[in-house]
Amino acid sequence: MDRAPLEIATPTIYDVAALAGVSIATVSRVLNTRGHARPETRDRVLDAAAELQFVPNGAARQLSSRVKQVLALVFVRPPAKEPGDENDDLAEVETDLLFTDSVIRGAEAAAQQHGYSLLLRGVHAGDVATTTSLTGKSDGLIVLDQVLPSHRVASLAARTPMVLLAGSGRSRSARTVRVDNRGGMEAIAEHLIGTHCLHRLAFMAGIDSSPDSYTRAEAFRSAVEHLGASFEEQDAWWSADWTAAGAADAMRRRIEAGPPLPEGIACANDQMAVGVTHALREAGLRVPADVAVTGFDNIPLARYLRPPLTTVRQPAQQLGAVAVDTLVAMTERSAPPPRNVVLPTHLVVRSSCGCRTNGRGSGSADPRYEQ
């Protein structure tokens, strides 16, 4: 308590050894509980380390042990906006990346369970240099969709453990983890057509360079046609982004173009479903009475929207977690990692498709109701 605090800027293992009167090897062994030490020396070392508040230098440890205990996650950051209208744009960007956030969260949680930390890096699409440099700082790479062109993926994957996330799943060179987009959209199509007998359908897509968006659009279109409903070219709108605002704008334009409007609109994510609903309502149209609307993702607020949103649940956090598990398996060679993983999606039926929900009562907020 009244002891003068030792003033060593940042103590090394040598300082601890000196204070405890042992060699650095002993300190290392004690601190890593490797080998056996006499209880007495053990205590001396521990005391010394505590007194100096010793924290091992990560770089040195990594260099020596050849293991970094770090996994890097690379994602695409939308290009920076002009300064000025900053705040509003930030809000939109935020919407845009909700999915990435969930993946990050899941990955971080899984990494932690394996004893790893997550190194985060947003890059511009195609930025090979920074992606590559992360290789030197981590034991393995998780690369989100759209970060690298496929030939780059191949050459990187040859040199370092790497998992490709949420892409088309077509890479031959890297392990891949993704979600069953196709199954989800087929379920939506079946529901709209089979249950609600809708015939004229449309799709609101996200950024058109995204395989996720493309796959969902394609799956929906082919399911719709296969089920005998129509899907006219005019009604395959492509919004500029994944946001509610972008979708609302696209919907307004479509409304101005004049009737006949489709009877049902499937959106590539939940935020866009919100935007579409908003625009329809502005124009005096009712959802779902006049037009049915569905989403994709099942964001937490989906069940509280009006009307509660029918959507597809995709396990975004699990996506990140599985990627980490795979990467750890590759790095530690503990178990043979699966080559390609496809996680299931589930239709979540609420009211925006036209299904009746007991608007009062606790029904609509009860997960059991939603299957």
Next chain:
Amino acid sequence: MDRAPLEIATPTIYDVAALAGVSIATVSRVLNTRGHARPETRDRVLDAAAELQFVPNGAARQLSSRVKQVLALVFVRPPAKEPGDENDDLAEVETDLLFTDSVIRGAEAAAQQHGYSLLLRGVHAGDVATTTSLTGKSDGLIVLDQVLPSHRVASLAARTPMVLLAGSGRSRSARTVRVDNRGGMEAIAEHLIGTHCLHRLAFMAGIDSSPDSYTRAEAFRSAVEHLGASFEEQDAWWSADWTAAGAADAMRRRIEAGPPLPEGIACANDQMAVGVTHALREAGLRVPADVAVTGFDNIPLARYLRPPLTTVRQPAQQLGAVAVDTLVAMTERSAPPPRNVVLPTHLVVRSSCGCRTNGRGSGSADPRYEQ
């Protein structure tokens, strides 16, 4: 093209030097563009590095240069749920952490601009050990609210550059970055009382161990009383968490407890405002006609809710960015970092408070309308 690819597991600077016929010192100089090299040797080195796809080992570089170019961000992860009802719980957890996600995003973006990566680590509240160990892997620490008890903060801050985020702002030992919670809640109180002449008000708080929640509750209560409206003990509900579901439950319980209900309910975040609105509507009450509801955060979907949510915008991304800027200033001693930063909040008036919004037309989706 038809050259046999060199097979070196992971090439070092020695391999590059050998291939280029120079010393490792020269390789290092060329690659870091330090000092001058003859163009000819320069090219030889660059070619060799390219051919081997050389990527410097981060650990070695860090150890030698004493700079890691890594900033760590520590946040509290809610305790893990029991396996079993996994999916639904994940959805809730997700809601809960939106704020943290934004901070992370802002921090990552700022870090990147300074040339740093972000090391992410979720911990359980009070987990000193892992927090400390991050010290060894990074140049500085950003510690989110609730991670460490204050005496730990002090001792850690003495040993490593560190910024405390979104806390009470009371730490004497560490730099602090937070948001003007008080100003935001005062604006809400003034609006509800001054503009809408409401007299019986209530507050829906988040987790009660959170300084953010506490500060908002306190600020609202004192503003309300100062303005001559009433704030009765019975109506200071505390929901178990920050989620829509938790708030809906709390609201249902309050409704069951019987009238008189408050005329206005201020919530500590937007998600809870959604839950409160949902529960009120279940009970046949109209928002805002019967009860006004407000939020805090201004999440992207807020303007698309029904009714569009009156709330307080807080610059979550900027919070993370400022923390990083401060940390970098501390680490590089480039500029004197500010000791305590308080970022402004802004009232965003929409309709859930009782203000009229043109429900049709583009007004409600137009940011300019909202001040």
Next chain:
DNA sequence: TTGTAAGCGTTATCAA
């Protein structure tokens, strides 16, 4: 059980 010493792959300081 403990200590000595050889790496780990860089950067950086000297000489040459």
Next chain:
DNA sequence: TTGATAACGCTTACAA
């Protein structure tokens, strides 16, 4: 302009 060579702080044989 280049090349030896000494750190950097740790882990880990190998000896004692």
